[in-house]
Amino acid sequence: MIVNDKIKKLADKYHENKFSHAFLLVTNNLSKCSNDIKELIKIISCPNNFEENCQKCNLCYQIDKNLISNIVQINPDGTNIKKNQIQELKHFFMTKPILIKNNIYIINSAEKLNPSAANTMLKFIEEPEDNIIGFLITTNKENVLDTIKSRCQIINVNYSNINNLELLNISENEYLTIENLVIKYLDGLITKYEDGFFLNRIIFTSDNKNRKQIIDFFTYLFYLFDDLINGKEILKFEFLKKIPYNNFKKIQRIIFNILESLFFNTNLDLVLDKFVIEMEELI
Ligand SMILES: [Zn+2]
Incomplete structure (x- = not known):
């Protein structure tokens, strides 16, 4: 494939x-x-x-x-x-x-x-x-x-080189697209099969993702929520139905703020963990 x-x-x-x-x-x-x-x-x-x-x-x-x-x-x-x-x-x-x-x-x-x-x-x-x-x-x-x-x-x-992703049950062919990575991450956060901070470590930190890659990730996430707000995509992913519709806009706002922080020279781990903390209130 x-x-x-x-x-x-x-x-x-x-x-x-x-x-x-x-x-x-x-x-x-x-x-x-x-x-x-x-x-x-x-x-x-x-x-x-x-x-x-x-x-x-x-x-x-x-x-x-x-x-x-x-x-x-x-x-x-x-x-x-x-x-x-x-x-x-x-x-x-x-x-x-x-x-x-x-x-x-x-x-x-x-x-x-x-x-x-x-x-x-x-x-x-x-x-x-x-x-x-x-x-x-x-x-x-x-x-x-x-x-x-x-x-x-x-x-x-471009291809992402992610190690440790066996932890997320992502097969070798699957994990390479940004879409798959975003979906797995969201699924992990929402269904809470993993601790959010731990997800951050395995998806971003352990793979030494650079700022640009993380920005791409959150940009994709931002547009995904755009689709969700507009009623698209929602049926595709069962786990998304757990989020009250009214929260989609709030989540998108959080993503926007995260993107803004990422453009500045802020500590990546802190920004990513802040995202998890803020998300937990809404999912
Ligand atoms: Zn053939």
């Missing part, structure tokens, strides 16, 4: 025929991003209506096992990606794809394309054949050559 929402959206774009021929994915986790791209490739290539763990076709299986010759992954050969690796790719893609609709390449660590490899790459990106799609992945956008950046659609693909 695709973990990252932005990559999920790309599948829709593909089916709406709004797909670029080259993407630069800027990520904080190369292997997770690479896995998500592989999932995306299955979705856009599956001859059946793709469903999770597609069992209908041999093709998804072959993509999983890297057996499709029209899908090429390039990794740095030593410290960088060399010109001959790109030349090979070009040569290889001169034939039309057979099993799947597109020839697809994935370049892991695109910042390691050495200048001559990048030059070879440029023409390839600039004058793509109809059926070639490229995914360039990097954890270091600054070091990707500008000429490459300007020819790709750039997408930021």
Whole structure:
């Protein structure tokens, strides 16, 4: 399953025929991003209506096992990606794809394309054949050559790296989206299966979340309550029904104040614990 929402959206774009021929994915986790791209490739290539763990076709299986010759992954050969690796790719893609609709390449660590490899790459990106799609992945956008950046659609693909979440019964595939994290946190607070301060420690502190990530978290929470106030989402989560409707606005106000404090250089633990204390009056 695709973990990252932005990559999920790309599948829709593909089916709406709004797909670029080259993407630069800027990520904080190369292997997770690479896995998500592989999932995306299955979705856009599956001859059946793709469903999770597609069992209908041999093709998804072959993509999983890297057996499709029209899908090429390039990794740095030593410290960088060399010109001959790109030349090979070009040569290889001169034939039309057979099993799947597109020839697809994935370049892991695109910042390691050495200048001559990048030059070879440029023409390839600039004058793509109809059926070639490229995914360039990097954890270091600054070091990707500008000429490459300007020819790709750039997408930021971030993953949270949360440890200790087994404590919350969050499975590995599940916990990575901010939405899941927010829901688990709220559920924990409201149904009180964990002490709120403890929740703060495992979700925020032990994972060394930075201020920006915590702000994103509370921003998401803020908009969730917007939806709740407007009567949306409420039925989706059983535990939310425990909060009196009249309190939604008050809670949103608290979230707003927390966000405000987070923008200043206040002690994170204090702010987070204040949130728990104030929430406890309303849930
Ligand atoms: Zn399939």
